[in-house]
């Protein structure tokens with residue numbers, strides 16, 4: 001998967017390229033991350049990358065010419081590197097809220113160019129002309145689009161074949177189907193009098209699988225019933241959730 005990033009702070013993305021699953025994926029060329037910094041296109045003495053908003057008011061916007069030049073170069077490189085026209089994504093609170101389905105859609109659209117804004121954002125005409133899709137990671141305002149960009153890239157990278165080991169991808173698959181995760185336990189067996197559920201010590205893997213699925217369904221029902229709306233449960237899932245609800249209300 002090829003991802004171009006337009007950001008004033010490319011060094012922030014070391015968090016992805018130098019660590020963990022994504023760091024290994026970059027090392028193993030499963031994902032390619034390339035960066036374009038609008039500041040590199042600044043021609044004035046102060047290397048300006050921000051500009052005042054028409055209509056006045058507090059704050060600045062990203063300077064149009066340096067931003068558009070960076071996006072244009074990232075687009076060109078995306079095509080040269082992959083032979084495909086990239087989908088250009090802008091991270092902002094005004095975008096569609098990212099969820100796993102959205103991640104799956106974006107992960108299938110390589111190459112991507114991800115634009116991380118700073119200041120109060122970017123000129124609306126740049127959004128209209130240069131951006132294909134606007135995405136949000138939630139209803140809060142951050143200092144910039146870099147952290148949201150890293151969330152998107154991390155989530156998308158995990159879906160690229162070969163990025164997760166077989167075991168991890170099995171874990172992802174089992175819980176990646178839109179349910180909340182079940183509780184997890186590790187040593188010691190007792191913490192402050194709280195014991196590990198006996199089923200997990202039983203060695204009965206079929207029963208353990210059913211218990212985990214039941215907990216996952218039950219937690220989803222309790223904490224995020226919206227995730228179950230419109231969802232058809234298979235007979236096993238229906239039975240396990242009914243059992244959970246019966247035990248819960250007793």
Ligand SMILES: c1cc(-c2cnc[nH]2)ccn1
Nearest residue numbers: 091092136137142144148
């Ligand atoms: C995506 C972007 C942002 C954001 C970008 N710049 C300030 N906040 C917040 C949430 N999701």
